[in-house]
Amino acid sequence: EPEVTQTPSHQVTQMGQEVILRCVPISNHLYFYWYRQILGQKVEFLVSFYNNEISEKSEIFDDQFSVERPDGSNFTLKIRSTKLEDSAMYFCATKADGNEQFFGPGTRLTVL
Amino acid sequence: GNSVTQMEGPVTLSEEAFLTINCTYTATGYPSLFWYVQYPGEGLQLLLKATKADDKGSNKGFEATYRKETTSFHLEKGSVQVSDSAVYFCALKGGYGGSQGNLIFGKGTKLSVKP
Numbered sequence: 240e241p242e243v244t245q246t247p248s249h250q251v252t253q254m255g256q257e258v259i260l261r262c263v264p265i266s267n268h269l270y271f272y273w274y275r276q277i278l279g280q281k282v283e284f285l286v287s288f289y290n291n292e293i294s295e296k297s298e299i300f301d302d303q304f305s306v307e308r309p310d311g312s313n314f315t316l317k318i319r320s321t322k323l324e325d326s327a328m329y330f331c332a333t334k335a336d337g338n339e340q341f342f343g344p345g346t347r348l349t350v351l
Numbered sequence: 352g353n354s355v356t357q358m359e360g361p362v363t364l365s366e367e368a369f370l371t372i373n374c375t376y377t378a379t380g381y382p383s384l385f386w387y388v389q390y391p392g393e394g395l396q397l398l399l400k401a402t403k404a405d406d407k408g409s410n411k412g413f414e415a416t417y418r419k420e421t422t423s424f425h426l427e428k429g430s431v432q433v434s435d436s437a438v439y440f441c442a443l444k445g446g447y448g449g450s451q452g453n454l455i456f457g458k459g460t461k462l463s464v465k466p
Contacts, residue, residue, distance in 0.1 A: 282456035295453055342395035
């Protein structure tokens with residue numbers, strides 16, 4: 240069964256460093272999303288991406304964040320200068336038409 | 352704005368016990384409602400969904416009914432198994448146009464089922 244994959248599973252970085260989180264969508268999916276979950280808190284929407292552009296973003300998704308699909312397969316989330324409060328589990332989700340989003344297993348980001 | 356509130360965990364039950372996880376929502380328009388499950392070490396998986404009032408979603412023995420009058424979507428299962436141990440998330444997708452369908456989640460409820 241096709242699935243969304245994410246790499247790395249765990250990323251440890253120093254405050255102020257740039258990180259790139261990677262997602263490989265299911266092959267025929269056209270809508271892409273990033274969510275995050277700070278430990279013990281809600282899963283929060285960050286951004287949605289369709290047709291090579293951002294279609295919606297939350298207030299969390301400030302200038303430090305960016306997304307792109309550089310090679311038509313990977314979908315990446317970049318954090319330019321990480322802060323302690325960026326420590327969270329980051330989930331990628333993708334979908335074709337219809338309601339169901341398929342989620343990856345997540346990347347745990349730890350900012351020291 | 353749209354929001355989801357679900358009961359705090361953790362919930363610990365014995366095998367074959369009855370499960371209810373409460374979920375209520377606040378939304379404009381006509382949202383779609385979902386329950387997602389996250390097994391240890393895995394991503395979120397769609398468990399069931401309902402797209403309009405009075406719809407009942409069901410899967411793997413779990414059920415939830417979309418109640419517009421009480422703005423609720425409580426998850427139930429008549430007889431839980433150890434393999435049901437996971438974190439359960441209630442979520443909604445807004446019902447007005449202009450959205451690409453981002454989900455709004457509750458905090459999640461951790462269920463542990465003991466043999």
